[in-house]
Structures are given as C-alpha cells and as structure tokens.
Amino acid sequence: MERFTLQCPCCEATLTIDSTTGALLSHEEKKKPLASFDDLKSELSKQKELRDQIFAQEMSSHKDRGRLLEEKFKEALKRAESDPGTPYKNPLDLD
Numbered sequence: 001m002e003r004f005t006l007q008c009p010c011c012e013a014t015l016t017i018d019s020t021t022g023a024l025l026s027h028e029e030k031k032k033p034l035a036s037f038d039d040l041k042s043e044l045s046k047q048k049e050l051r052d053q054i055f056a057q058e059m060s061s062h063k064d065r066g067r068l069l070e071e072k073f074k075e076a077l078k079r080a081e082s083d084p085g086t087p088y089k090n091p092l093d094l095d
Contacts, residue, residue: 002019012030018024035043 003025004017004019006012006015006017007013008015014026014030015024020026022073
C-alpha cells in the first residue's frame with residue numbers, strides 16, 4: 001500500500017492519502033506560533049475598531065431607511081392612482 005503526503009495550499013496542513021483508494025488517511029494541521037500578549041491585545045483592538053465602524057455604517061443606513069421606504073410608498077401610490085382600473089396581475093398566475 002503506497003501513501004502520498006501532500007501539503008494543502010490554503011491552510012498548509014499535511015494530508016496523507018492512500019494511492020489505491022484515494023482515501024484520506026490522516027490530517028495534521030499546521031502548528032501556529034504562540035503570539036505575545038501585546039500582539040493579541042493589538043489584534044483585539046483592531047477587531048473592536050472594525051466592529052465599531054460596521055455598527056456606525058449600519059446605524060446611518062438604518063436612519064435613512066424610513067425616509068427611503070416612505071418615498072417608495074409615495075411613488076407606488078402615485079402609480080396606483082394613475083392607473084386605477086387595471087387589476088394587479090400576480091406573475092405566478094401567468095403560467
């Protein structure tokens with residue numbers, strides 16, 4: 001029984017594969033180096049800044065949402081008033 005040992009290009013894990021069946025025999029993940037406390041702290045602060053930025057963007061888009069929905073509703077009312085005799089046609093009923 002012959003085995004192949006490959007290295008994954010994405011995660012750099014070591015894979016052992018049986019040549020006859022093509023089955024995965026073993027999987028060994030790449031060992032990550034331990035980071036210092038200061039590195040971990042700076043990474044957490046970067047993540048916090050990113051979360052705060054995304055939250056601020058969502059809050060600003062949520063403030064404008066009511067105004068946009070109101071404008072869309074008024075436009076739909078104008079279209080409905082301009083053509084009151086035509087009933088709504090459901091696209092699913094056209095089959």
